[in-house]
Amino acid sequence: MQENNSLLARLNPAVKLGTLVYVMLLLITTSRLPVTVALLLFAAVGVACSGWKLSTLVFRLVPYTVLFLLTFWMMAAFGKGETELWAFGWFRITEESLAHAWLVATRMLAFVLLSITFVATTDPTRFVMSLIHQCRLPVRLAYGFLAGLRFIPIFRQAIRTIRQARRIRQQRSIWPWQTFFAISLPLFTTSIIRSERIAIAMEARQFQPDRTYYVRPVVTRVDGLFFGLVCSITTSLRLFV
Numbered sequence: 001m002q003e004n005n006s007l008l009a010r011l012n013p014a015v016k017l018g019t020l021v022y023v024m025l026l027l028i029t030t031s032r033l034p035v036t037v038a039l040l041l042f043a044a045v046g047v048a049c050s051g052w053k054l055s056t057l058v059f060r061l062v063p064y065t066v067l068f069l070l071t072f073w074m075m076a077a078f079g080k081g082e083t084e085l086w087a088f089g090w091f092r093i094t095e096e097s098l099a100h101a102w103l104v105a106t107r108m109l110a111f112v113l114l115s116i117t118f119v120a121t122t123d124p125t126r127f128v129m130s131l132i133h134q135c136r137l138p139v140r141l142a143y144g145f146l147a148g149l150r151f152i153p154i155f156r157q158a159i160r161t162i163r164q165a166r167r168i169r170q171q172r173s174i175w176p177w178q179t180f181f182a183i184s185l186p187l188f189t190t191s192i193i194r195s196e197r198i199a200i201a202m203e204a205r206q207f208q209p210d211r212t213y214y215v216r217p218v219v220t221r222v223d224g225l226f227f228g229l230v231c232s233i234t235t236s237l238r239l240f241v
Contacts, residue, residue, distance in 0.1 A: 006051030008121040014130035015223040016122065019230050020114045026238050027107050033099065036106045038237045043113035050120040064112045068105050075101035124149045130217040147198055151191070158187055 008016065027039055047057065078090075079097025086093045128146040131137040162183050166172075173179040 006049060006121055008046070008049055008117065009051065009123075010222070011121075011226055012130055012134065012217055012219050012223045013122050013127040014134040014217075015219060015227055017118060017127075019227050020118055022231055023114060023234050024111060026234050027110055030238060031103065032241075033103050033106065035238055035241045036103055036110065038241045039234060040106050040110040040113070042234060042237065043110045043117065046117040047113045047120075050117050052120055060116065061112075064109065067112075068109050071108055072101045072105040075104050126215065126217055129213065129215055133213075133217055134219060143202075151194070154194070155187065155191075158190060159183060162186060 023039065023043070027036065030036060030039075050057075052060075076093050076098050078092075079094065079100055081094025081096030081098075083095035084092065085095055085098065124146060128142045128149075131145075132139060132142045166182065171182070173182060
């Protein structure tokens with residue numbers, strides 16, 4: 001997660017998450033392709049307003065584009081139906097499977113765009129604080145979740161360091177699972193050490209649920225306007241498209 005200077009980044013994370021979950025529920029409950037495409041375009045507008053550069057956005061969307069194509073092919077080539085359009089070997093594309101493939105793949109891509117919009121415009125600390133104050137999440141669970149998020153960049157740096165050390169020592173594995181264990185075992189060991197240090201630090205600072213907060217997120221009129229506007233637009237697309 002990260003935060004930038006875009007308008008979406010200034011919103012309350014809990015309100016933003018609830019709004020995007022509502023749009024996802026609309027995607028799940030519809031089986032009409034025009035509605036799904038309309039919601040996909042709406043999600044694309046959200047990604048365009050996330051504050052990312054075009055080059056970064058294209059780079060991030062390339063793996064999901066490949067996943068979209070694979071999902072479409074699997075659902076179309078191995079689906080069921082009566083009106084056959086094309087067949088070759090084990091592959092059989094029918095009119096019904098093709099329509100279902102478009103629906104599932106488009107829905108999956110819309111989910112991806114909504115998730116990217118939230119991740120690209122949300123700071124982890126503000127997100128956890130909003131879960132505590134707006135969603136009444138228990139403090140112990142919230143801080144455990146925040147600590148887990150903080151571990152992700154540490155894991156990336158540790159994996160990069162282990163790979164560089166193996167490259168310097170010219171250690172090469174014949175099988176992929178050997179490389180997996182060679183990296184995961186030291187990473188697992190260092191993670192246990194770090195988790196114990198964090199637990200000791202929290203106990204030393206007398207971590208209690210009834211604590212004071214340096215940052216206390218609030219719900220503003222802009223958040224309410226965002227929630228009402230997005231819900232009304234997506235509901236209209238769901239009903240009238």
